[in-house]
Amino acid sequence: MNVKEILINRLSLSDGEYISGAELARQIGVSRNAVWKAVKSLENDGYIIESVTSKGYRIASQSNKLSAEIITSKLNAKKLGKRIIILDKTDSTNNYAKNIAAKGAVHGTVVVADTQTAGKGRLGRNFVSPFGMGLYMSVIIRPTFSIDVAALITSAAAVASAEAVEKLCGNDVHIKWVNDLYMNGRKICGILTEASMGLEISSPDYVVIGIGINVRKFEFDDELGKRVSSIETETGKIINRNELCALVLDRLEYYMDNLEKRSHIDEYKRRELLTGNIITASIGTEKIMGRAVGIDDNANLIIETENGGRRNLSSGEANLVRIKN
Ligand code: BTN
Numbered sequence: 591m592n593v594k595e596i597l598i599n600r601l602s603l604s605d606g607e608y609i610s611g612a613e614l615a616r617q618i619g620v621s622r623n624a625v626w627k628a629v630k631s632l633e634n635d636g637y638i639i640e641s642v643t644s645k646g647y648r649i650a651s652q653s654n655k656l657s658a659e660i661i662t663s664k665l666n667a668k669k670l671g672k673r674i675i676i677l678d679k680t681d682s683t684n685n686y687a688k689n690i691a692a693k694g695a696v697h698g699t700v701v702v703a704d705t706q707t708a709g710k711g712r713l714g715r716n717f718v719s720p721f722g723m724g725l726y727m728s729v730i731i732r733p734t735f736s737i738d739v740a741a742l743i744t745s746a747a748a749v750a751s752a753e754a755v756e757k758l759c760g761n762d763v764h765i766k767w768v769n770d771l772y773m774n775g776r777k778i779c780g781i782l783t784e785a786s787m788g789l790e791i792s793s794p795d796y797v798v799i800g801i802g803i804n805v806r807k808f809e810f811d812d813e814l815g816k817r818v819s820s821i822e823t824e825t826g827k828i829i830n831r832n833e834l835c836a837l838v839l840d841r842l843e844y845y846m847d848n849l850e851k852r853s854h855i856d857e858y859k860r861r862e863l864l865t866g867n868i869i870t871a872s873i874g875t876e877k878i879m880g881r882a883v884g885i886d887d888n889a890n891l892i893i894e895t896e897n898g899g900r901r902n903l904s905s906g907e908a909n910l911v912r913i914k915n
Contacts, residue, residue, distance in 0.1 A: 593620055594628045595659055598637070601649045602660040602832075610646035654722055656702055657832055664836035667843035669698040670729060671836070677701065679721075681708040684784055684800040687728035691786070691796040697732040702835060709802060711780055712769075713907060723806040724820070725831045729839070731797040731846065738888075739850050740794055741904065744769045744783045745889035747799045749854040750841035751779055752861055755803065758834055759825045765861040767882075767891045767908055771803075772863060776819035779803040801838060805829055852887055859885045864908055869893070873906040882908070 591599070596618050600609065615622045629639050629647060637657070638650035649660075658674040665671050673696060680686045683701045685708075690699065703726050709717035719726050733740050745768070752763040752771050755778070764772045771779035780802050788795030804820035806828065821829050845854045859865070864882040871878050871893060880895040890902040 593618055593624055594631050597625065597628045598632060598649075598657060598659045599663055601639070601647060602657070602663045604648060606648060608640075608642060608645035608648045613646065654831065656704060656835075660832040661700075661702075661836050661839075664833055665839060667698075667836075667839045670839040670843045670846070671700050672696065672698040673700070675699070675701045677703040679703060679705050679707065682706050682710050682800075683726050683728040684710055684782060684798050687730050687798045687800075688784060688786065688796075691730045691798060695730050697730065699730040700727060700835075700839065701730075702727045710782055710800070711802075712782055717780060717782075717802050718810065718818075719802065720808050723804065723808045725801070725803040725805055725834050725838075727802075727835055727838070728798050728800045729842065731799060732795070733793050733797055735850060736793055740785065740797060742849055742852065742854075742889055743797055743799060743846070744781055745858050746845035746849060746854040747781050747783065747801060747842060749857045749861070750845050751781065751801055751803065751838050753841045753857070754834055754837035755779070755821060755829070757837060758829045759821055759827045761825050763861065764863045765858060766863045767885065768889075768905065773819065773821070773824040776824065777817055778819055778821055778824065799842070803834065803838075805831055805834070855885075855887055855889065858889060864891065864910060868911045869908050870911055871903055871906055871908040873903060879911065 611622045611625050614625045633639055636655045638653040639647055640650045641647050656676050658676050661674055680703045683703050687701045705721040706719035706726050709719035711717040748765045748769045752765055756763045761773055766772050769781040770777050782800040785794040785797045807820055807822040810818050862885050865884055867882055869882045878895055880893040882891055883894050884892045886892055886902055890904045891908060893901045
């Protein structure tokens with residue numbers, strides 16, 4: 591690590607306390623002038639560093655810069671986040687991750703970008719990703735479990751992301767089947783999981799979990815604005831994206847390690863929004879209407895149709911028609 595990398599590491603571990611230039615110079619083993627130069631260079635990179643004459647330096651809480659060093663310093667996960675790639679801009683972090691996964695990137699590699707020019711949503715939709723406004727991340731998983739178990743990855747990622755957001759802002763986060771996170775009835779996060787099958791068909795070669803969380807308040811076009819929101823809009827709180835990324839990875843690692851036990855499924859059921867309500871669901875070209883009566887242990891949506899039949903849906907799109915009465 592160079593001086594700049596060590597410096598950002600030390601400052602990010604200080605939990606908002608100032609560290610004097612002399613102390614930093616001693617810890618890093620360089621002159622105070624070298625510390626000062628590294629601070630200037632970090633500011634050039636976009637970090638906001640506060641300096642007070644008698645106290646020293648600290649990272650400003652409003653510093654919104656994505657940083658692999660800061661994410662690492664906050665991370666408890668051992669496998670996820672082993673390698674973190676930060677990009678200013680990419681078409682889609684999922685595309686970037688699939689590309690490097692195909693070339694051998696290791697399990698747990700994470701790609702995070704400040705903006706995506708062609709962010710992808712489910713069912714061929716676009717995911718709006720303005721610069722610095724959200725956490726746009728993709729995690730490469732090389733599963734050791736079967737395809738059946740791998741099908742649970744998306745629901746586990748939804749629970750992991752919901753818990754991370756809730757922990758940082760304190761507000762309730764719900765899940766709308768399959769994998770959208772909602773706050774106060776509006777979507778704040780979407781998840782897109784993409785898998786590549788290798789020659790060995792019992793388990794995917796790799797899976798890319800793409801998570802997009804709207805953090806800051808920003809203007810959506812009229813139609814989208816009715817349904818989509820952000821953490822800041824709903825809570826008034828500005829969440830640090832590095833901290834959020836680390837927490838998502840921590841929770842995701844736990845649920846990935848316990849996927850076969852379906853450790854996330856009770857939390858998924860508890861947070862799910864459609865359950866109990868009259869909904870419509872589209873599965874390919876088929877449309878059905880009925881009451882969502884629950885989620886089964888494979889994270890399928892159970893629908894009781896108008897003629898009294900039951901369907902367990904593993905994928906598709908479902909929307910609320912009427913709230914339960
Ligand atoms: C959806 O809402 O339908 C899913 C949205 C998934 C968005 C995330 S942002 C990071 C990753 N990269 C993408 O292109 N998509 C996912």
